[in-house]
Amino acid sequence: MSEHREKPHTAEEYTLGCNGRSQLEIEHSRFYGYAFHASTREEIDEILRSLRKEFPSATHIVYAFRLGMGGKYEYFTDAGEPSGTAGAQIIRILRKRKLSDVLAAVVRYYGGTKLGTGGLSGAYATAAANAIDDAKIIPLIEYVLFYVKIPYSTVSRFLMLLDSLGGIILYKNFKEDVFVCARCPKAAIPEIRNLIDRCCHGSAILEIKE
Numbered sequence: 443m444s445e446h447r448e449k450p451h452t453a454e455e456y457t458l459g460c461n462g463r464s465q466l467e468i469e470h471s472r473f474y475g476y477a478f479h480a481s482t483r484e485e486i487d488e489i490l491r492s493l494r495k496e497f498p499s500a501t502h503i504v505y506a507f508r509l510g511m512g513g514k515y516e517y518f519t520d521a522g523e524p525s526g527t528a529g530a531q532i533i534r535i536l537r538k539r540k541l542s543d544v545l546a547a548v549v550r551y552y553g554g555t556k557l558g559t560g561g562l563s564g565a566y567a568t569a570a571a572n573a574i575d576d577a578k579i580i581p582l583i584e585y586v587l588f589y590v591k592i593p594y595s596t597v598s599r600f601l602m603l604l605d606s607l608g609g610i611i612l613y614k615n616f617k618e619d620v621f622v623c624a625r626c627p628k629a630a631i632p633e634i635r636n637l638i639d640r641c642c643h644g645s646a647i648l649e650i651k652e
Contacts, residue, residue, distance in 0.1 A: 455581070456580065456581055457479055457582040470554055475547070477546045483509070490503075497549045500550060501550050506545075507536075508536050535574065585625050587612075588634075589648070600638070
């Protein structure tokens with residue numbers, strides 16, 4: 443089961459600064475909870491491949507994730523458990539805690555005793571919540587990708603400012619001018635524009651990818 447939702451984001455949003463895990467046993471069923479920071483679908487797919495490789499005989503590997511500011515894209519699966527008892531419980535926790543760029547997964551080994559829908563829901567919710575509690579929760583910062591072409595004379599100053607604002611150089615190419623591809627917090631774009639205007643006197647070309 444999955445959900446895709448488009449909605450405006452709120453001011454206070456969070457992600458994980460490190461990963462977390464938990465372990466729970468109920469009626470001989472074992473539940474291993476995991477919480478990961480992941481900012482792309484490719485990262486999520488790689489983590490899930492690793493979990494499936496680590497737990498090849500697991501009865502179920504249930505997960506949910508949210509990506510982007512405001513959980514612009516989210517998905518969950520009950521992975522064969524009764525509808526609403528597994529992945530749906532995990533996505534509710536991520537939404538309630540305003541977490542995004544996060545994958546939460548619970549690996550279950552069946553212990554031979556049926557837990558019922560209430561028992562299952564509680565077990566998956568507890569395992570996921572405990573894994574998130576074990577992780578470090580930090581504010582979620584919205585980043586943008588931008589390209590800029592600037593004269594050689596401004597390169598050093600520009601790169602120093604970009605670093606001070608938390609920007610990351612992804613690519614740079616030195617030809618007649620300097621072409622830079624970088625990622626930075628969206629809130630820093632006005633300062634970058636101001637620096638370019640002051641130093642380059644309209645000779646720079648800035649392109650921002652939202």
